[in-house]
Amino acid sequence: MEIDIEEPTRPQLAAVFGVSSRWIGELRSKGDLPEDGASLLENIEAWAQAKYGLDGAQDALDLDAESARLKKEQADSKAMDNAERRRELASLPDMSGAVIAVIAMAVSRLSQVGMIVAKGDHKLRARIEKAVNDALKELSVAKVEKARGGGLDAEEAAEED
Known part of the structure; x- marks a missing residue:
């Protein structure tokens, strides 16, 4: 005011x-x-x-x-x-939404890597999908929240694991 x-x-x-x-x-x-x-x-x-x-x-x-x-x-x-x-400053909810959208797009694309690269080789596809899923766990939103200073408390993290 x-x-x-x-x-x-x-x-x-x-x-x-x-x-x-x-x-x-x-x-x-x-x-x-x-x-x-x-x-x-x-x-x-x-x-x-x-x-x-x-x-x-x-x-x-x-x-x-x-x-x-x-x-x-x-x-x-x-x-x-x-x-x-002037778009020199953005709100935290707007920026969080943009980051989450980019992460969702990356997860979607990375989920297709095993099928595209392995073609018909099921063992190779399983190894690629496991490696991609491990990498995605490392880049999870929970870890981003924790690094930012928020995120899950100990009980919620234990339930998620």
Whole structure:
């Protein structure tokens, strides 16, 4: 959610403060927060005043740092959106799906090697298929997941073997 720094809306303020939009409305009706049209900085100052009191507001919240952090977060979010649109960045599910599709295609092609190479020699075909299947086990998705830091836990791995 992009937050308007000049005139934030009630839902935007609720997201910044981590409260409900209704709570923001109640604070506004009590006069603890400024009405619509106030800047984000004015709202933050009023919120800190209402929450911590005059002395606590100055110590508890560095408004410049908070404003800078918010601007940086918005800039980072926009940069990531732009990179994704330019196809410089892809999501993990998209990349995982692409890798799995390539593995499936390779398994399909490698499964045909024994039949193509051995032609009518059944013993040779069995040896080739065994070697290909052993290689495919080494390249299994479970091993890819384990190398990536996820994958099966000990119980699931034992059941699979």
